[in-house]
Amino acid sequence: MADDPKPNEATSLIKLSDHRALTRDSIVERGLRDLTRYLHVQDAEESINKAFSFFKQSRYEDAIAVCDSGLEMDARDSLLLHVLLQIKGASLVKQHKYNDGLQCIDRALEIDPTNPHCLELRNQVVRAYGPIEKSKAQARSSKPKVLVVDEPAIADTLVIILNQSGFDAVAVYTGTAAVECVHKARFDIIISEVIMPDMNGIEVAIRIRQSHPESKIVLWSGPNAAKRARLQGHEFEILDKPVPPQHLLAKLRTYTNSLGFEIQTQARILVVNDEESVRLSICQVLSSKGYQCCAAAGGLDAIRLLEHQEIDLVLHDLLNPQMDGISLLMSLREKFPDTPVVVVTAIDDVDAARACFQNGASGYVRLPLDIDQLLAAVRRALETRSRANS
């Protein structure tokens, strides 16, 4: 009897063998997942090469078809997706389908907002073909986007606080997820724990900085880890946990102000230009950034509007049939000394610019429109006004 296997031993042997089968299944499942992902990326790379070759041969229809099939494959690699969208956008523009092309370029820019080729392409299209329908990228949320990378309990709580305070925040719980997330969407601020299971917070910050140099990155951790991280000598700000929410919010607001989130202030801007297309395109750019816009065709109309409405900033041109730019500028300085004025003109002349500044202009932006230059001038003028008022 002693040599007979006991029933419970037999059962445990069965369980062990089932368990082994399960672990093998798990390795097979992981292998299939990894390999499928890798092959998708390879397919997408192949599509890019093919599409680019068609584009170079001016076979735009073929290039678009290849891009479409590549985009359908769900490459799961946002950078490859970005390139496919860029080639498709450029092909559509070559076929004179400007709005569709611009939509593709804007989708590509959502993935990589600082890509110089894409930005250049977009500017070229806008400059060459004038005002264009409001595209998806322009219509995106103007709340500051925040990515919180921390363990679930902390990240989820912080996201609730931030969303209640006028931010558009999302949480992820690992470094890898954070890096994937910033490849898919643009974030203005990233708050990350230093110690994480898969990746050091500093490594996450460095990777994000490489692809999104404009994003503000704040690291935080317990006092010891924060101290050690500070000793590593890098540029990132590191906060000691626990950070009271009001302190964190105050800090984030200083960032959003420096990032130029005009939606917070909702400044009202008057655009004065006798050319309707220029007026409209300037208004579109400013509206997409959260400013409230109104427009006037000339100096006299502008003054009437200013007398009845609260305006934070005036953008006007120099060559206006109703009133010349310098006269309007002088008149505005006299009647509305607190309202800054930025001159937007096609005149590329140092003397004209000097005359404008001497008569109180806060900025001078040349046409054709450079969106970044315009926005920078608007921000500067509003900041100066806000400082003067406070």
Next chain:
Amino acid sequence: MHVPVKSRRPEEAELAKKFEELEALQSRLADLEFQLVTLRLELADFERIYCAKVGPVYAELDEVEALIAERIAKSKPHDTKAVKDAQAARMRAEESRQAATEALATPAQPTRSDSLRDLYRVAAKTLHPDLSRDDADRKIRERLMTEANLAYEKGDESRLRAILEEYESSPDTVRGDDVAAELVRVIRRISLAKRRIQQVETEINEIKGSELFKLKTLVDDGTRTGKDVLGEMVERLKQQVESRRGYLGNLRDE
């Protein structure tokens, strides 16, 4: 001189027709059984090769992940989540290590020649238990089919040939004279063959829907275009292991 012509009775004609039908079903069933066994053996072989090649690298990766999780848990002793994560990572590393060890210990399958495959196909057709005439025949077939499967699995061609000879020389294989009884038996065998064909087709479809089969298909596709897919997978995983080792080193330095 008038030579009398022996005409077939209707039941004999029906029996001949049913035998033809049974013959066709036997061939189809034998092909399907062969396909099923081949699929199972090929998949078992692929699983062994895959687990032996890729399993140890996954085990290594999981080991490094477990060390990282344990290191983090050590630096945050009051963080219950970090401690739980470390325990889960250690368990997973242990499981992966076991799976890899087991895969390495599994013996390789013998090579199967074309003549062995043909012989097995004949055996499946001749010995299939669902094609038996009666209970006595079924018992013989069941025993011999099990032995034939084993011989095929081991790649033992001479044994498979001997099994077939044994069945064909068996006195039970001789057909009786009673046409009516034979007709009933054939109809039963046809019904059984049809049912088994359905079962085998279902099993084949289930296997083809498995993750292991999908993985094998991807690897085979790569091989056809001259790629060593498993080798490339191992290389990528090794790079991942190296990168994670680097991270572990940084954690230790902190």
